[in-house]
Amino acid sequence: MSIIDRPANSGSGAKEHRSGRRAWLGLAVLTLPVFLVSMDFSVLYLAIPTLSAELAPSAAEQLWIVDIYGFLIAGLLITMGNLGDRFGRRRLLLIGATLFGVASVLAAFAPDASALIAARAIMGIGGATLLPSSLSLIGNMFPDVVTRAKAIGVWTAAFAGGSALGPVIGGVLLHHFWWGSVFLINVPVLLVLLVLAPRLVPEYRSGITDPFDVLGIALSMLGILPLVYAIKHGAAEGLDTTTLTFAAIGIVGMWLFIRHERRTPFPLLELKLFGNARFSAAIGSALTGMMTLGALSYLTGIYLQSVLGRDVMTAALLGLPMAIAVAAFSMSASRIAAYVSVRWAFVLGMVFAAAGNAGMIFLGVDQGVGVYLVSSAIAGIGYGMIFSLVSDVAVSSVPVERSGAAVGISETSFELGTAFGLAILGSVATMVFRKNTEGSGAQETLSETLHHAQDLDPAAQSTLADTARDAFVDGLHVTATVNVALLAAMAVIVAVLLRTRTSVKQPAQ
Secondary structure, eight states, rough: OSSSSSBBSOOHHHHHHHHHHHHHHHHHHHHHHHHHHHHHHTTTTTHHHHHHHHHHHHHHHHHHHHHHHHHHHHHHHHHHHHHHHHHHHHHHHHHHHHHHHHHHHHHHHSSHHHHHHHHHHHHHHHHHHHHHHHHHHHHHHSHHHHHHHHHHHHHHHHHHHHHHHHHHHHHHHHHHHTTHHHHHHHHHHHHHHHHHHHHHSOOOEEEOOOOHHHHHHHHHHHHHHHHHHHHHHHHOOOOOOHHHHHHHHHHHHHHHHHHHHHOSOSSOOOOGGGGHHHHHHHHHHHHHHHHHHHHHHHHHHHIIIIOOOOOOHHHHHHTHHHHHHHHHHHHHHHHHHHHOOOOHHHHHHHHHHEEEEEHGGGGOSOOOOHHHHHHHHHHHHHHHHHHHHHHHHHHTTGGGGEEEEEEHHHHHHHHHHHHIIIIIIHHHHHHHHHHHHHHTTOOSSSHHHHHHHTTSSSSHHHHHHHHHHHHHHHHHHHHHHHHHHHHHHHHHHHHHHOOOOOOOOOOOO
């Protein structure tokens, strides 16, 4: 996928027209699906207790509800970018928006956990069309380098804003409506997109005819999904035959995928780009940042409601400081980098993110709101800086002719990082919970246990609830500790790999 390709139809005044008012109105329309796709990663964080009470998912189903969406987006992003290049990016955008909207309705009225997982999977397929299509369209709508940089900055801010505000929006909706409203809210926004995009966004296609790497798509799924299932099943059931079997399938699948990508002339994933140290540092930062942020947001959403007993609206409001910090520092990261260099801005972001996660180790069963507010805001500063710098470094560190591939990998790393964070780090918390509640009569999750405890006599109910809350907080502490270790390790790696000072243009005032 290339950021700048030739338009399907172009005239002598096309450049002037695209950079004018119509182009900026088109950009406003294109930010709508970007905001929704990123918001739907995090909108469920505060909805999990409500969903658990209504649909009674198992521990594994609970995690699949949250992250099947991210895994399918990550697995299909580059593929959908190639489809848009061939058949028209606006066309693919509109098809994907329609699919996303229909799946949102199915998710809103899902009768059980399995149906919700299936609907979230379809949403992931639709979402995978929206990100590459919108970013590529922006590249064509704004041919001027400076103007295009501003437009991509708006696109990035929409993505970061959706992820940060997802829990807040979800909390407000859950306070007033039923859990399905967090999905149904997508529909009117997508209707606006479907009406306005054909009028404000021109169609583009690159005309390339390179064959699809269909085998690469299949092998990537064969590697990723069985590994994730093995992790989830192992967290819930232990190291049994099923865990080992799926782990083996996943490892073999990943080996075959890497081997195929190295040999095929038209790879799904250009592995050669990872030979560039600066590119690898940026992608590693995106993966580590999204892994730790996804796990942190997921677990603290449950903590605020099921441990501290705050209602969903209060939990949403408590998430505002972090959302504001992420948005503010994603916009100012380039200024910070201009003063201290990209290398040290990255390291500083990792340090702030690690410090915020470290603060979560001091959350208690009976108190912790103040600690959460301060720690999440500090973490938000770091995450905002990291995510803002990733795309710039990833793209600027490779030759111009490979910038499209770099963008695709950068987007994929964000989505895959979130999904892996929930799968791996979420499973760490689940394992600690299982171990600490063994023999107590607790269910697979905290929400299930608290629901089950309501059927017991008051004394037994209090004992079981206290045990489950203690175990969950222990799992949160262990996960936060792992997050700190991952972020600290990545800070060292970035400091080593980004040795050459990188200049960042001061943004226009």
